[in-house]
Amino acid sequence: MSAHAKPGDRVREPFADPGHQRDSAVLGIWTFLAQELVFFAALFSYYASQRLRTPEAFAAGSRECDWRLGVAMTALLLTSGATVVIASRSAALQRRASLVAALGLTLAQGLGFLVIKAVEYREHLGHGQTPWVADPVGSFWSVYYVLTAFHALHVLAGLAVFAALIVAALRRRVRSNTVLGCALYWHFVDVVWIFLFPLLYLIDPQP
Amino acid sequence: MSEPATTHPSVRVTLATLGALLALTVLTTALAFAPLGAAWHLIAALGLAALKASLVAAIYMHLAREPRLVHAVALAGLGWLLLLLTGVLAELAAR
Missing domain, CATH: 1.10.287 (Helix Hairpins)
Incomplete structure (x- = not known):
């Protein structure tokens, strides 16, 4: 039996024991995350090529992004990373009340992130800051919207999953490996933002 | 406790x-x-x-506490990321 074996989930075919089942789930999620990394690698390559081509556009465009909102969104995602660790741990230890509370906090913080992002989009669009404005600044907005929209879609998917997990936990049907997999996915979304924050908001910030 | x-x-x-x-x-x-x-x-x-x-x-x-096979998968993903970025940056530098 694996050293990572834990109580909680019923062992299903074709797994030999809870540790085998848990390790297989983790390996599957990491394989999924590795291909997600390739997807974001393409987007970061797009960023690199455009920034090298038009560095002034990126400095000018970044000045239009409010770094204070960037810090707030980063703090929300980092804190939600901590609460989802607690959720996953609670699921493994079969502590349902703290699982539901931690998932609820994670969901609320993810929603807060999306609300701030939506406010930012409204501000930018209201000021005509779109990919269709003429170069040199247009290239920045093109990259900005592509990267942040794909990231926000990943956040949205995570929130849908967390909402479903809360419902399942309230019905006592949640499996700890499922929570573990969703938590690993959420951390990946967090890591992507850790890089997006300085690359978009802190190129040439204004006090 | x-x-x-x-x-x-x-x-x-x-x-x-x-x-x-x-x-x-x-x-x-x-x-x-x-x-x-x-x-x-x-x-x-x-x-x-x-x-x-x-x-x-x-x-x-908890990657530090996972089996080596999981480390290999994570490193492979990181490797593809670096390979793609290196290729793009090398192409741009050569222009």
């Missing part, structure tokens, strides 16, 4: 990691205002982001 064993970090370690991640975010933001050159700004920002990502992967994602 002793905690039952899981691969997850303890609540104390989780909160300490969060504190470190938030402190590194403050440092990243402060350095962006420091009178450094553009290249050093980028190096500092990406270096601190890599440090934060490593903390998340090693502790929050």
